[in-house]
Amino acid sequence: DVKVTQSSRYLVKRTGEKVFLECVQDMDHENMFWYRQDPGLGLRLIYFSYDVKMKEKGDIPEGYSVSREKKERFSLILESASTNQTSMYLCASTLRDSKLFFGEGSRLTVL
Amino acid sequence: AQTVTQSQPEMSVQEAETVTLSCTYDTSESDYYLFWYKQPPSRQMILVIRQEAYKQQNATENRFSVNFQKAAKSFSLKISDSQLGDAAMYFCAYRLTFNNNDMRFGAGTRLTVKP
Numbered sequence: 001d002v003k004v005t006q007s008s009r010y011l012v013k014r015t016g017e018k019v020f021l022e023c024v025q026d027m028d029h030e031n032m033f034w035y036r037q038d039p040g041l042g043l044r045l046i047y048f049s050y051d052v053k054m055k056e057k058g059d060i061p062e063g064y065s066v067s068r069e070k071k072e073r074f075s076l077i078l079e080s081a082s083t084n085q086t087s088m089y090l091c092a093s094t095l096r097d098s099k100l101f102f103g104e105g106s107r108l109t110v111l
Numbered sequence: 112a113q114t115v116t117q118s119q120p121e122m123s124v125q126e127a128e129t130v131t132l133s134c135t136y137d138t139s140e141s142d143y144y145l146f147w148y149k150q151p152p153s154r155q156m157i158l159v160i161r162q163e164a165y166k167q168q169n170a171t172e173n174r175f176s177v178n179f180q181k182a183a184k185s186f187s188l189k190i191s192d193s194q195l196g197d198a199a200m201y202f203c204a205y206r207l208t209f210n211n212n213d214m215r216f217g218a219g220t221r222l223t224v225k226p
Contacts, residue, residue: 004155031211040120042202042216050212090156094211099146102156 003027005089006103013110019078021106023091030095032074035061037088039103046089049074081110115205117217124193125225131178132188132220134203141165145179145186150200150219159201162186163208190222193216198224 007022022046025032031050035043035058045058047066055066067075074093078085091103114137124130136145143164150156153177162170162179169177178187189196203217 033212033214035216040218040219042115042117043218045214048212056212092156099158099161100148100156100214102148104153104155 002090004093004101004103006089008094009104011099011106013081013108015080015082015110017065017081017110019081019095019110020106021076021078021089021091021108023074023076023093023103024072025074025093026072026102027093027101028071029093032068033058033064033092033094033100034064034074034076035090035092037090041078041089045074061082078108081108083110085109104105115203115214115215115217117203117220119220120218121221121223123223123225124190124197126193127194129189129191130193132201132203132222134186134188134192134217136184136186136203136205136215138184138205140207144206144208145177146204146206146214147175147186148202148204148216149178150202151196152199156202160188161217162189170183191226195224195226198222 003026005024033048034046042052049055049068065077092100116135136157145162149159160172174191176189200219202219206214
C-alpha cells in the first residue's frame with residue numbers, strides 16, 4: 001500500500017523556535033507538496049518539489065522553507081515560528097498524473 | 112486564478128439516506144480534473160472520486176457519484192445509503208490537466224451522519 005508518513009502528529013513550540021516537519025513517501029513519487037489546512041480556508045499550498053533539490057513556491061511560502069535532499073523525503077522548515085503559523089500541515093505526493101496521496105497531518109501549535 | 116467554492120460549511124444526513132454536497136469552481140480553461148477528497152477525523156485525506164472535464168459521463172464509485180455540469184461550473188457529490196463511516200470533511204478540488212502542481216481546494220464541508 002502507498003504510504004506517506006509525517007514524523008510528528010502533534011507539536012507544541014514557542015515563538016521564535018525553529019521547527020522541522022518531516023515527510024517521507026515510499027512510492028518513488030517525483031512530486032511532493034506541503035499544504036497548510038485552516039478552518040474555512042481549505043488547503044493552501046506552501047511549497048512543492050518536482051525533483052530532488054528542486055522546489056517551487058506555492059501560494060503562501062512566506063515564513064517557510066523546504067528541503068528535498070532525497071527523493072523520498074520532503075521537509076518543511078519554519079525558521080522562526082510565529083503564532084500565526086499555528087495550523088494543520090499536510091504533506092502529499094504524486095506521480096505526474098495521478099491522485100495525491102496524503103500523510104496524516106501534523107498539527108502545530110505555536111505559543 | 113482558479114477558485115473552488117463550497118458553500119456548505121456543514122451538512123448532516125440520516126444513516127441510509129442520501130446527501131448532496133455542492134461545489135462550484137471558476138476557470139477559463141477547458142482541460143482540467145475535478146476531485147472530491149474525504150478527510151475522516153484524525154485520519155489522512157483520501158481520494159473519493161475524480162472527473163475529467165472532457166468526459167460528459169458523470170463519474171461513479173460505488174455509493175458515491177457526481178453531477179458534473181461543465182457549463183455551470185458545478186461539481187456536486189452525491190452520497191447514497193449514507194453510512195456512519197462517511198462522516199468526514201469533504202474537499203472539492205480542481206487542477207489543470209497538464210499542471211500537476213497546482214491543485215486548488217475548496218474550504219471543505221463537514222458531513223455528520225446521524226444514526
